[in-house]
Amino acid sequence: MAESKPPLLLEALQIKKTFPGSKGFLGIGPKSAPSPVLHGVDLLMDHGEVTGLIGESGSGKTTFGKCVLRIVEPSSGTIRINGEDWRAVPQAQLQHARRQYQMIYQNPYACLNPGLSVRAHLRETLQVFHGITGTEADDRIAAELGRFGMLEKAKSYPGELSGGEKRRVSVARTLLTEPRLVVADEPTSGLDASVKADVLDAMLDARDSNTAYLFISHDLDVIRFVSDRILVMYRGRIVEVMEKDRIAEELPHHPYTVRLFEAARAAVPDADEAKALAEAADRKIDQTVGCPYRGLCQVWNSRGRPDDECAQVRPELTTVHANQRAACHVLIEQIGRTAEPPTKMQEGSTSGAQSEESAR
Numbered sequence: 087m088a089e090s091k092p093p094l095l096l097e098a099l100q101i102k103k104t105f106p107g108s109k110g111f112l113g114i115g116p117k118s119a120p121s122p123v124l125h126g127v128d129l130l131m132d133h134g135e136v137t138g139l140i141g142e143s144g145s146g147k148t149t150f151g152k153c154v155l156r157i158v159e160p161s162s163g164t165i166r167i168n169g170e171d172w173r174a175v176p177q178a179q180l181q182h183a184r185r186q187y188q189m190i191y192q193n194p195y196a197c198l199n200p201g202l203s204v205r206a207h208l209r210e211t212l213q214v215f216h217g218i219t220g221t222e223a224d225d226r227i228a229a230e231l232g233r234f235g236m237l238e239k240a241k242s243y244p245g246e247l248s249g250g251e252k253r254r255v256s257v258a259r260t261l262l263t264e265p266r267l268v269v270a271d272e273p274t275s276g277l278d279a280s281v282k283a284d285v286l287d288a289m290l291d292a293r294d295s296n297t298a299y300l301f302i303s304h305d306l307d308v309i310r311f312v313s314d315r316i317l318v319m320y321r322g323r324i325v326e327v328m329e330k331d332r333i334a335e336e337l338p339h340h341p342y343t344v345r346l347f348e349a350a351r352a353a354v355p356d357a358d359e360a361k362a363l364a365e366a367a368d369r370k371i372d373q374t375v376g377c378p379y380r381g382l383c384q385v386w387n388s389r390g391r392p393d394d395e396c397a398q399v400r401p402e403l404t405t406v407h408a409n410q411r412a413a414c415h416v417l418i419e420q421i422g423r424t425a426e427p428p429t430k431m432q433e434g435s436t437s438g439a440q441s442e443e444s445a446r
Contacts, residue, residue: 094131094132095131095133095167095298096129096165096167098129098163099128099164100126101124101126101127101153101154101160101163101165102125102126102161103123103124103146103158103160104121104123105121106120122322124149124153126323127146127319127324129150129300131267131298131300132298134293134294134297134298135299135314136290136293136301136313136315137298137299138301138312138315138330139300139302139303139319140302140304140306140309140316140317140318140319140346141346142320142346142349145319145320145322146319147319149322155187155189156173156184185263186263186264186265186267187268188265188268188269189260189268189270190257190268190269190271190273191256191271192302194249194253194255194256195244195249197256199244200245201243203242203243204239204240204242204255205224207255208223208255208262211259211262216264226262228240230258233288234255234285234288235254235281236251250277253277253285254277254281265297267297268298269300270299272304273289274303274308275303275304286311301313305350306333306346309330315328316328318343318346320378321379324403324413325342325343326342326403326410326412327410327411328411329410331409337410338417338420338421340412340413340417341385342379345382375397375398375400376399383396383416385416394415401414401418406418
């Protein structure tokens, strides 16, 4: 009898989040409209995988990461972790159930107690999560701080640390829990190159012990280095999914991904391009139909066809390559004319989780 395949670590399907409207200051004034942030995001991850999630500020990346762990409750959608219906776990049991599923917050100041030293933070983590105390705990703490170049800061308090040092303590404390899944929100932001490399090495060492990461970052170089698969998010929608070998500027990409490439290399648009971008940003378009990116899409704006497919039909993720999908009518049209069909070897090169995701 064939052994049954273990469940995926994470299945998040059609995750939506709308924040309710609110009254003005002191409850005075008209109520603001509800704010939809996520519009049906899917993510499948297996044990030990690293998925990169990129997009500009305000695109919904952090909200999605928090919804996955139910730090923020999704408005709708399905979440299964290790085959368990994660949304069915009662609120009273979430803290205990979440022990193996951790988040590294973008703001390290918010997750450190100003009254505890670095050593006290890590001692508390080891005692609560693993029941480790005394000399064994001190040895583990010394080894962990040593990996992050923070051994001399063991007696320091958060107020005595720089922003980068707080971030390293936050990452070290998370890894001490020996998590199965980590949502890492900009864990290397503000770190210099050498320290960034140390932090990434420590995180990937934990991956060798079957820790999986949803790695949220603006840094394309970091994402390309750590990720097995990369998702590009724009206004709460995934507009491109690719294996890391496909994230290269010379390859065809969604226009928004191209814009992220340009921002990463600090490419400055010429006067005509800057004017076109400014006009596109000011133009009001109906977000309920068509491609939500078309207002900023230079390709679409240059075509001058307001009644075409981009304006009328919401694009869905479509195969561009065996290891790449994009939600872009223009790109699919171009690929359809020029791209050769993938070979059998290319078809078989996609990871299991990615293959299942593509089939949905």
